[in-house]
Amino acid sequence: MAKASAPGKVILVGEHFVVENQPAIAAALNLRARVLAEVLSGDFRVEVESKNLSQKAVFQREKANKESPLYPIYYAALMTLEYIGLQKPLKIFIDSEIPPAAGMGSSASVAVATVAATAAELGVKLTLEEVSRLAYQAEVIVHGKPSGIDNTIATFGGAIAYRKSEGFIRLEADFTPVALILADSGIPRSTGEMVRRVRALKEKYPRIMDPLYHAAGHLAIEAGKAIEEGDWKRLGELMNVNHGLLSAVQVSNRVIEELVYAAREAGALGAKITGAGGGGNIVALTWKEDGRKVADALRKISRKVYVCDVSAEGVRIEG
């Protein structure tokens, strides 16, 4: 039996604009998906059980039910088995602290931890690059053509900058002085709808949106510098500006604004939509000592508030 865990993520700046090759920055959270892998006896199969979903399923190559929400987990394990070249029957048990479908990279963290636990159970040491790449294949099953941000951050931890044309850069940063507070709007995310809305606006008003996207790109670059310099006030300010740009591309709404301003009024250094918008979460950056105050203010209007640290550590084999 082997255990592995991987962190969830939050997008700090650049969502939506990243689609048009502007940079974005994501950070790992100290909410983790934990996965236990155990070789079984008998015929080849992968038994997947998720504590969070209260679901169990058994997958076998030809008979695997692709509609199952557990299928991507099976797929991550299968990719790992095939990569290693050992076809052992497996049991995969998932216990995740990361809320699903919240833009916090839950599926990628589970995939990364599944790959790592599977390899560890088979006594094989994969590089981080290998873990990330195998998890990405499972992400493709879930998301079609994901950017790769989620599996990269779940694998490597810390903070990374990403740009389509340039790939990933790890940011050297010490997030110790700050906390990230996430608060759920209670409105289901509608990533597809939001992406379509933003694209339509961009196509309709290229002469407005092109410079706006450039502004967003420069913002992400400035935010990367602020993170590396530990200039958290500046990062907060840039997050606030970024939020306005997301409001300009019409992915905010009344509830999101209420959360964003509640966080700022309670002393957050910055607060913004994180992810696709239209619902989902906001993220606030605070000094660590102000985390509780900001979280309390948000709890008055949000039913799910997460007080997080940035996790320097990515995927990890557990004791």
Next chain:
Amino acid sequence: MAKASAPGKVILVGEHFVVENQPAIAAALNLRARVLAEVLSGDFRVEVESKNLSQKAVFQREKANKESPLYPIYYAALMTLEYIGLQKPLKIFIDSEIPPAAGMGSSASVAVATVAATAAELGVKLTLEEVSRLAYQAEVIVHGKPSGIDNTIATFGGAIAYRKSEGFIRLEADFTPVALILADSGIPRSTGEMVRRVRALKEKYPRIMDPLYHAAGHLAIEAGKAIEEGDWKRLGELMNVNHGLLSAVQVSNRVIEELVYAAREAGALGAKITGAGGGGNIVALTWKEDGRKVADALRKISRKVYVCDVSAEGVRIEG
């Protein structure tokens, strides 16, 4: 005795960005400042009475109290008398529908109507350009170095585009199908503070703000086209995008967002901050038949809601 009136104004797009030579668009509202001018007998003096301010004052050249809120009105009348070359004692009576200090151009409308009523009372016909220029001199007393938008729109009515380097262009438009709803945030305007905040941000992040200002400039150009084409849905959409840009330069707040989204949710074509932000009014564009519905939604959270038409007519000599 002569009477004149002039309309108030609302900025539809481009506020703040106009400072850096981006275009802005303003429209005249069917809220009017009415001014009555009457030649008195006796020594030279200008008696000014404002019904709205419940104030009266008498001004004589050397002894004129420059601290009086009525001084700019005296000054408008004086400039007109000097321009005409007739030094008659005058009584000026003001009755304005335009809320003062609300970003609706109240002082300029009063100045324009004062100039027009004064000239009419002296039997002199001024051109609109002359009226506007004389009113501007009184605006300088109030505002230091105003753009000239307010006196221009109060004089000419309708909608105008303005750009520092290019001056004014009258937009050919028929606003009949739409209404403009203004709603007061209840937070006093702080134009100076907001202008300083925006300037500081621009100086701190030129590589973000320069393209953002370009986006705002193109937005105003697109909005001008939409107005001339009567494409009100498009104008509304552009106002929404403009609001996001104003949010990005940090002049919005929780109350403003609440008003903006209440208007949009009630069916407004667009809604945004108008003027400096930080307080003051929001403006919503609606189909005329939706005006009441949007106004009702706003009245639940704003104590001062104005349902306005765009006034094609500028300054007018009354009956």
